[in-house]
Amino acid sequence: MLRIPCPWCGPRDETEFCYGGQAHVPYPADPSTVDDADWAGYLFFRDNPKGWFAERWMHRAGCQRWFNVVRHTVTYEISASYPPGTSRPDVA
Amino acid sequence: MRITVDGVQLAARPGDTLASALLRAGRRVLSQGIYTGRPRGLVSAGVEESNVFVQVLSGSGEPMVRATEIEAYDGLRVRTLAGKGLLPDEPDEARYDKTFAHTDVLVVGGGPAGLMAALAAGESGARVLLIDDQPRLGGRLLASRAIVDGLAVHDWVSSMRDRLQALPEVTVTSRTAVVGYYDHNYLVAVERRTDHLGSAAPATMARHRLWNIRAGQVVLATGAHERSIAFADNDRPGIMLAHSATAYAWRYGCRPGRRAVVFGAHDGALAAAVELADAGVEVAAVLDVRDVVGADFAAALARRGISVQTGATVSGTLADDDGVLRAVLTSAGETVAADLLAVSGGWNPAVELFSQSGGRTFWSEAAAGFVPDTAAQPTHCAGVLTGAVSLARVLSEGAGAGAEAARAAGLDVTEPATPSVEGELREEAAPAAYFCVDSAAEETVFVDLQRDATLHDIRRAVGAGLTSVEHIKRYTTIGTAADQGRGSGVLAVGVLAQLSGRSMAEIGTTTYRPPYTPISFALLAGRDRGRLADPERVTAIHDWHVEHGAVFEDVGQWKRPWFFPRPAESMDEAVRRECAAARTGVAMMDASTLGTIELQGADVGLLLDRLYTNVFSSLKIGSVRYGVMCGPDGMVIDDGTTARLAEDRWLMSTTTGNAAKILEWLEEWLQTEWPDLDVRCTSVTDQWSTVVLVGPRSRDTLEELAPELDCSVEGFPFMTVRQAAVAGIPARIMRVSFSGELAYEITVASWYALAVWEAVFAAGEITPYGTETMHVLRAEKGYPIVGQDTDGTVTPQDLGMGWIVSKKKPDFVGKRSFARADTSRSDRRQLVGVVPVDGRSRVAEGAQLVSHGAVLTQPPVAMHGHVTSSYHSVALGTPFALALLDAGASRHGEVLDAVDDGHATAVQVVSPVPYDPDGVRRDG
């Protein structure tokens, strides 16, 4: 079970959180201008890297706030945790 | 103390295990091979035991436990088992608890290395948790005669315990086995609190406790398990691991045999021979596979008149009439009479937890064992686990690892002095990596005693072309028994290496998985059983429903009245009566479980415009609008009504099971995409309770209860909301309908729910109804239930609700997807009604729709759709169902078969709105 640092509450057990998939996949500003292939990409396609990955979590059993985490998908090491709307920190 | 084994009473002493008591009583044959039926006896004194398992009958009972791990107590009753456990018939009434620990340093293992590690870390001021699986600290020191810091080992262990107890931040927990080592230094341990107390166990104390531990740093001092050597007829009672034999002699005070042969491949086996001799066992022969043995050990044995035969092995054994060992056959051709054959092939460092943590191991030639290599987490290994042999080295490694862990946890550390050790023989000759004595009788050369698997089985696996040890494990079942391969895993790797000519490093080990020792489901469940397994939610009116004979159904965690049968009334009869009341008179329902979210702020209208398919920002204060919500993929996720109570105050209702999910959905968009919007969302489901009043006579009832309210069609139109006193109670009344009839939803603070419910009930001949009638009424109007008639692949258009999808709004979540090729197909599954052609048969929910007359026995049978809801319709006088059907909107009139469990019912496709399609009844 991971130990996830919530930016607002501090480190907590994984069971308090829910997962939200890849981070930094914004809702397109004007979906009507997005072609079918790109829209399918937005809906259905996500990165699946072996290594560092920026992903979304929500502290469901705590502050109920969303945030982003940079986690290594092999070692599960977490190198950063930051609020939504901020850019991925330059770590790892 | 008296204990009872298979109905026979035996004596036991304080400190005994069941195994030591059995051995002292001379009981040798205690089990049999699960497939071969061959007699088996104790092979070890600890967690390595792979032969003798018993069912505990006294106390809380336990289906299958190693005899070596049961502490004897007065009144202990057990039954021996032949390889398999027996599940009891009765429920387990014992109490099981969970506890959570956070610590700077967790030390696993209370042997010499673990004690030193805990002291080194503890003296730095770190929070330290020392966990040991034995009743007493000391590990294998308990069977040792060494002098540590001038003290006998028992006294030294006591002094260490006192020093640890004097440190306020150190906790020592015995009888606790760490069974799992997971990510981010999360470990799980099982504490046995009362099993050893028998009838003296306090009734208030939990039997076992599950420890959930989050550690900053972990020190593993898990020791090692002795490895056997495979040879012909190596499974007879009387053949035992050498250091288990010495543990019986020196820790438990029971002689494991009178006349022994010792067979080994490292100096440790010779040390065991010395210990056995000094315990009064006649050591008839010492066989060592090596040509060179440690001089200290040979000399110590020589002083006792015992010579070591080098380059010698055991070629077989002989048994008496009971199958118990009586003689050992040596490679020199001798037959040596013996009732104990003490075997030691070497040490397998207990790397299980280290491996579970993600750490890698490697084969150490020097230690002749797999030892920890690189750690994957903040883990420090010490002692015998690392391949260390001498006690002095073990103690200093322990102190070093404890200090290192405390330093890594951010503390200043002064490493304690390493204690002096006297009376220990030095191991000076290298161990041999030796596993199996070749024999023509391969089917008697046992590698896994509990699985009855032999050298022959491994050779067969290799002959079948298997090379990976993982495959061979599965083919032979070696290492899959209750001991998880502790006795057989590395031995099998060694045998495979011998057979295939490959190196140990090349073959490697199988994967170690949790749990290290068995863990019961009862403990994992803890107190979350029965009524506490899942919270039960009831409305403020629940007790009234119970008193009035409601039958309940579970909707998520809610208990909702399903129907209210009168005496001797069947469900169908009750539902028919309730439906008739709602269609022709007046009926009432408790709708308090409907999810309710209050939204406040200047931008609520804007948010709803983006999340609902239709327009909400134009909604007038005091009005209500129905909306459908979709995901970005265009699929329906929820529906419900939203009322605008004030300029910046709105009340949204969601499906009963969806309330939390939709609140999270709103929050997700607000937090991650539109943080600039001025909107606040709060769940108010529990704060409000709602009574639904339905039927053509509901207006009369409401007028009587709320005399100040203008209930006329013009004064209180459909889809509006009013504030008024109902039976003197402040209420919010909404004119919405989920049945097609004139209906009112009366919402009051939950505190008043029962009062307003009883007032409404007392107002006239009003029929209470449950969820089944609600479903029939809504299905007759073709109102879908999200999650029942939809499944995440259904668009609003598929539901025939294209009218609710705004064409004017530039965007809303889901809009772009309606232009995708797949969502634009005309042959998508669409909502239809189906009625049985015979006018009588009710089809099953989930039934498949196939072509009429399709031969079901000749696959493939093309499936055109499936039934999502099915009821008996009172209004139509026939059964009626909703279904999702390929291109359903264009197939009204067609006849199909609805197939359930091989039985076909002819049905006709009809409009999903069979009742009052023009909606003339909603004004009463």
Ligand SMILES: [Zn+2]
């Ligand atoms: Zn939080």
